[in-house]
Amino acid sequence: MHSAVFLIEFGAIILALGLLGRLAGRLRFSPIPLYLLAGLAFGEGGLLPLGASEEFVAIGAEIGVILLLLMLGLEYTASDLVSNLKTQYPAGLVDMTFNALPGAAAALLMGWGPVAAVVLAGVTWISSSGVIAKVLGDLGRLGNRETPVILSILVLEDLAMAVYLPIITALLAGVGWAAGGLTLAIALGAAGLVLFVAVRFGRHISRFVSSDDPEKLLLVVLGLTILVAGLAQQLQVSAAVGAFLVGIALSGEVAEGTHTLLSPLRDLFAAVFFVFFGLHTDPASIPPVLLPALLLAVVTACTKIFTGYWAARRAGVSVKGRWRAGGALVARGEFSIVIAGLAVTSGIEPRLGPLATAYVLILVIVGPLTARYTEPLAQRLFGRRQVPAGAVPAPRSASASSVEPVPVKSGESAAVDPVEPVDPAPVKSGESAPVDEQIG
Incomplete structure (x- = not known):
């Protein structure tokens, strides 16, 4: 009877997620808000609390985090990561400063303590690469001049997670400075070693893992990833960091084949996550933190727009492209939930989970809207002020006039201005991969 109840409950969850995704x-x-709402409905205090299948859902959620980080690592090569670190680190520093500080300040103002401040700083700092990738594809902006800038910021945020996750893992575990420093040293050493090995011996590793049989390739990569994630967690390093490093170490055809094979599994388990x-958030706890979440969402949406504008300006992108870059970075999603989930499990602050849920729900809905309408709204408000007095527009060259504009879907004409066409910039292989459609 117990197994029958489990199958019924878990089957109902998967069916509901499929219908919500559709x-x-x-x-x-993004389907992330609907998945979160489904969890609220099935959890304690919800409409239909689960019983038998909750333990299995917890294991599936942990696998979902591992697969999310593995697939993210597969999107980038080690050489691309090193190149981004060298050229775009100022934009990463601006991004961290202006988007992490509001979260930390909010936690301290509410009296949650320094550990919760570090956690909430990560929640407000990291943008959702999955949501942003999907929005860029939907708006037809993959070839725009500002797109490499957006991707560079996302790559730097992903790299920062390899350092940030071990720090909060140590803080949430309550270990001392010595143990925390050792954990961070292990994480940094592992990340540096993997990057070095991936740059020097990446082809040999991929050749060893490679297989013409999809079944064998799937089993080897999935088994290796879960094994490394478990070892990382045993060493007090986040399992997600271990999975991310495995993804970086794989490249070429192996990475492409693995991405194709694991995408459905990632989508399934990420939805379960x-x-x-x-499930662990009481719906009744959200209304008391809704106002702080809304204020924090407004502030950090503005700071993300500033970050994208500044980074695109530094890269020499036109004014319209700067606004588009800023608007595209607003969405938060999977990483914010991963960080908040670690804090909820440790039980440091009961209100942090509901606040993070409300915050992500707001920005994952607002993010696609800011990506689409920030640039036309800015042009309407500041357009005349942004043209220097006496400036004469440069004549178009014959080659420029012959470039066909990127086709835009109905309702999305504001993405590309017909008077000032955006010359599509070549996107490197390591930078085009993150815009594959992902969960969230």
Whole structure:
């Protein structure tokens, strides 16, 4: 009887997630808010609390985090990561400063303590690469001049996670300075070693893992990833960091084949992860933190727009492209939930989980809207002020006039201005991969 109840409950969850994902696809926005709401409905205090299948959902959620980070690592090569670190680190520093500080300040103002401040700083800092990638593809902006700038910031945030996650893992575990420093040293050493090995011997590693049989390739990569993630967690390093490093070490055809094979599994278990996070959040606890979440969302949406504008300006992108870059970075999603989930599990602050849920729900819905309308709104408000007095527009060259504009779907004409066409910039292989459609 127990197994029958488990199958019924878990089957109902998967079916509900599939229907919610289909609904989100028709409405053309991220399914993450619907998955979170489903978790709230199935959790304690919800409409239909789960019983038998909750333990399995918890294991599936942990696998979902591992697969999210593995797939993210597969998107980048080690050489691309090193190149981004060298050229775009100022933009990464600006991004961290202006988007992490509001979260930390909010936690301290609410009296949650320094550990919760570090956690909430990460929640407000990291943008959702999955949501942003999907929005860029939907708006037809993959070839725009500002797109490499956006991707560079996302890559730097992903790299920062390899350092940040071990820090908060140590803080949440309550270890001392010596143990925490050792954990961070192990994480940095592992990350540096993997990058070195991936740059020097990446082809040999990929050749060893490679297989013409999809079944064998899937089993080897998935088994290796979970094994490394478990070893990393045993060493007090985040399992997600271990999975991310495995993804970086694989490249070429192996990475492409693994991405194709694991994408459905990632989508399934990542959806389970978002449901699991919602299961541990009491719906009645959200209304008291809704106002702080809304204020924090407004502040950090503005700071993300500033970050994208500054980074695109530094890269020599036109004014319109700067606004588009800023608007595209607003969405938060999977990483914010992963960070908040660690804090909820440790039980440091009961209100942090509901605040993070409300915050992500707001920005994952607002993010696609800011990506689409920030640039036309800015042009309407500041357009005349941004043209220097006496400036004469340069005549178009014959080659420029012959470039066909990127086709834009109905309702998205504001993405590209017909008077000032954006010359599509070549996107490197390591930078085009993150815009594959991902969960969230």
